[in-house]
Amino acid sequence: MTSRVLMVLVTLVGCIQAADKYWDYIVVGAGPGGLQMGHFLQKAGRNYVLLERNSVVASFFQKYPRHDKLISINKRHTGKKNTEFNLRHDWNSLLSDDKSLLFRHYSKLFFPQRVQLLDYMADYQKKLGINVQFHTEVSNIRKETNATTNKTVFLMDDQNGNTLKCKVLIVASGLSKPVKPTFEGREFTENYSNVSINPDDYEGKTVVILGRGNSAFELAESIYGSTNFIHMIGRSRVRLSWATHYVGDLR
Known part of the structure; x- marks a missing residue:
């Protein structure tokens, strides 16, 4: 192989790697909210990725709640056959067309254990083929507008110094952080x-x-x-x- 051909191949590989850094949709976080959004994006055939800084989906539930019992109810029997009515009494299942992905198949407890929810979320991601990129923590999120086309893209940096781009950015990284008291003592x-x-x-x-x-x-x-x-x-x-x-x- 000539050096010129080799150079062309290296250039093409570089272009492919650069292209892999762009998605139409980026969802930051692979918890319940991120997974639900990922399912709908997958179902719609969109170009998307979920960015998760940890090694598993729904990683919040690896530690919380501290005493292992959820406060989201899992009422498996309502005496009704109406699907919508039954989902109102199922606070843990995410929406999908797969009947096996109902939380009632993972626990019989009215207040389930958090590890059961972890198992459920992992299966939800794998069975539905939701595209998750693990071990990716982003920062420095910003917008960039093309002066010619007037189109805006979102940019962000990962922990390895790569720049990730998308047309639509959805943040699903959770709502709260531990409160650190500031009083004396x-x-x-x-x-x-x-x-x-x-x-x-x-x-x-x-x-x-x-x-x-x-x-x-x-x-x-x-x-x-x-x-x-x-x-x-x-x-x-x-x-x-x-x-x-x-x-x-x-x-």
């Missing part, structure tokens, strides 16, 4: 993300929990039998989801 507090979940560590102790949401009550319930007292402090009254119709409030 914060160095003596522990965050929900790393506090011990072993009830023996609270034996005979008096515990103060800052917050009165689902995480706070999850911890309180798990250690209640080991403590002297549990004081829960919040900035507002407890809001119950059955009254507010907001799933983020206390269930």
Whole structure:
């Protein structure tokens, strides 16, 4: 093979690699929301990719909730045959045409275990062939407009210095981060993300929990039998989801 032919081949390979950095749609995050969007993009035959910084889909549930039990209900029997009605009582299944991808086939528990949801999400991605690029963390997201065509593309950088481009960017990376207190004495507090979940560590102790949401009550319930007292402090009254119709409030 001549050096000129070899040079042409190298140039072509370089062009192919560069082309692989562009998609019409990029979804940042491969949790439940990202996977659901990925399914619809796949079904519509779109050029897309889900970018996930971890090695598995729905990686949030590898650790949370800390005590392993979900607060999303899995009511398998409603006495009705209406699919839409039954889905209103199934808070874990994602939408698809595959009847095997209903969460009722993964757990019989009304409040399932988080590992069961992890298994379900992994199967959802694999069975539906959703395009996920793992170990990809992006930053420096920006827009660029072509002065001639007036068309806009989104650009972002991954951890390896590659620039990724897309026409439509969808962020599905989650809604919340751990709250870090700023008051004096914060160095003596522990965050929900790393506090011990072993009830023996609270034996005979008096515990103060800052917050009165689902995480706070999850911890309180798990250690209640080991403590002297549990004081829960919040900035507002407890809001119950059955009254507010907001799933983020206390269930």
